[in-house]
Amino acid sequence: MAGSVVQPTQERPTTISESGRRQWLYPASFKGRWLNRRTLVNALLMLLFFGLPWLEVGGHQALLLDLPHRKLAFFGLVLWPQDSYLLWLLLFSALIGIFMITAQWGRLWCGWACPQTVFMEGVFRRIENAIEGSPNKRMRRDQGPLTWDKLWRKAVKHVVFFVIAAHVANTVLCYVASSERVLEMTLQWPGDNPSWFGFMFGVQMLVYLDFAWFREQLCTIACPYGRWQSVMLDDHSLIVGYDTGRGESRGGKKQRRKAPDQAFGDCIDCGLCVQVCPTGIDIRNGLQMECINCTACMDACDGVMRKIDKPEGLIRYTSLQELGGGERKLVRLRTVGYALVLTASLSAFAYAANNRKITEVTVVRAQGQGVVQVQGDAVVNHFRAKLVNKSDKAVKIRLLPREGYVFVVPLNPWPVPAGKTATMEIFIRRKLSDFKAGGDDRPLLVFHQVTGEAGQDADGVEVGRARVPLLGPGMAARKGTGPTTPQPSAAQPAAGQAQGAAPQETP
Ligand code: SF4
Ligand code: SF4
Incomplete structure (x- = not known):
């Protein structure tokens, strides 16, 4: 098991020399x-x-x-x-x-x-x-x-x-x-x-x-995890530790022969625990940030103890509490706290994952010119619906008609390929007289996922709804738009969008 190491110090990492250069480690091989x-x-x-x-x-x-x-x-x-x-x-x-x-x-x-x-x-x-x-x-x-x-x-x-x-x-x-x-x-x-x-x-x-x-x-x-451990460990946490009470005072054969009356501990100061350490530290100096709890020093020391007929475990899995003569507590306030928070967050994850929507719809007002237009006796507002299909199958999403409004869309229902997002342009036409009369200027848009072959199943399953505020003729005048016929925008075609499809009205 012979190995060679640089001498660990407590002032700087073993791998850095006094002059700041890298010191190469040669951890010894071991069995155990x-x-x-x-x-x-x-x-x-x-x-x-x-x-x-x-x-x-x-x-x-x-x-x-x-x-x-x-x-x-x-x-x-x-x-x-x-x-x-x-x-x-x-x-x-x-x-x-x-x-x-x-x-x-x-x-x-x-x-x-x-x-x-x-x-x-x-x-x-x-x-x-x-x-x-x-x-x-x-x-x-x-x-x-x-x-x-x-x-x-x-x-x-x-x-x-x-x-x-x-x-x-x-x-x-x-x-x-x-x-x-x-x-x-x-x-x-x-x-x-x-x-x-x-x-x-x-x-x-x-x-x-x-x-x-x-x-x-x-x-x-x-x-960074090595640094975090100092705040996460406490006296009851499991560590690889050297039993100072049992091992000290340490001494090799020579020292023991020279001072036969001195009470020596079990550590024969052979240095094998240091030689096998992959981070080059001496575990006998106590808990150190560089210790990755790899157990190599435990195996090395157990081998030595067996050879000198002493019980194994001079270096062992233990806790600071046990090394100080106390008892290690498994259930503590902080571990119970962590367990409760972990249970709560995992439960929240399981609930949210089970109840998440596979198809989603979000509606936003379209940007740029032509957002609000006056056409004859009606005002037209332009919106965009983002249709998200998270499933493995293509779906079709239909905008349901609503009384008192005319919805103009390029295609209804709109196809969304598997695992894709598509954009449905929506033009909402409302009579000027209705604006003057007041009433509901925030129509509710309801979207259903249709299941029929040709998308004829008008009932389907509701996958989203959004209330959209309409702008009136005053806003159209401020935006400087004249009477025009609303056309589906082809400026931002989305994946899977039907190009050049004729607008369809849902009265
Ligand atoms: S457990 Fe591994 S890293 Fe820690 S002192 Fe022992 S040999 Fe070194
Ligand atoms: S291997 Fe054991 S006996 Fe040898 S120096 Fe390390 S602690 Fe002491």
Whole structure:
């Protein structure tokens, strides 16, 4: 298990030298039951990461942040920009969940599930050890002159790293462009899809540079979660901790031989817990922000304890409360508070997701010239209805007639393709005499989704209603519009809009 490390200090991160330069870490290899468990969890998480894009739920990719179509598929639930409140609820729940997990189980995420740890310890470090040899050999070779042995090992390692980074980047691409599209693109020339290729290459470079060079610095310098933990942890949170009461005073064989009357603790000061640490810290200095709870020092120390016939667990999963001689409480005000908020936000998400509208209509006044026109004895107001179809099937949406008004629309019902948004131009004609007589100047527009083949089912299901304020002849005069015949606007055709369709009136 021999390894070589730089000496940790408490004044600055171990990876930064006194002069501010990067100090390379060579964490020693080790064995142990926690490593076995982590290897299994790593394998399952990688299976999930690489396999999820190929899994379908409810006819959609299980998890897809579909950037080109601006939608999110989340295990059968498809969210559109109009459903952003659901996304916020989901993110809020995730945030509270992280708070709760950290308060209860400390940096469980960092040590067991963070992609940085999973890939670094589960993939890249293992490959490096296999190609370049043990950490000691690697360090000696790195510090020595450039030889053929050094060159070929480095070259092979970086090529393998680059290929793995490409595979990771392609998988990330599957999550934003869909796995189907990625399969298509792999059969095409990169120049045919320059943006996606650029995105993929950017991710590949980031992954490669992170695992080949930046490494533990992401945890110790860049990651904000490491900083947050200081406010989220309390004395009862689970941590990886060194039992000072049992371990101190520490002393190696020599010291113990020199001072036979001194009462030594169980720590033989072998330094293995420091040598295996991937962030280069000494856990015996107490809880530190750089500790990612990876359990490596637990395995290393347990091995030492077994050799010297002492009980395992000098470094173990514990809490500050237990290390101080107290008892760890699982149920506390803050954990109960987090659990209640999490339950409330998840319930709100489930309710909102179950009751959200698949078809939506919003009506706004059209902008620009001709918004209000006078034609003969009538005033015409121009509105635009945005019809959103979040389903997988094309639908038709009808504007229902209303007594006292004439609605002029290019086509009624209006078709909206699956997963698309369409715009229906609406002209509302009202007699001048009706304006003078007062009455309702805010007609109610009611929209139904029709189900008949030819859209003849006038009843359908109501999908939206909006009350729109009409402007009178005075406003038309101010806008300087003369008598004209209202025509459907073709200025902003929407996806799936019927072009050149004859206007239809709903008396
Ligand atoms: S101190 Fe132990 S648990 Fe913390 S990062 Fe180092 S090896 Fe992992
Ligand atoms: S591995 Fe255990 S015995 Fe060795 S220095 Fe660390 S705490 Fe002490």
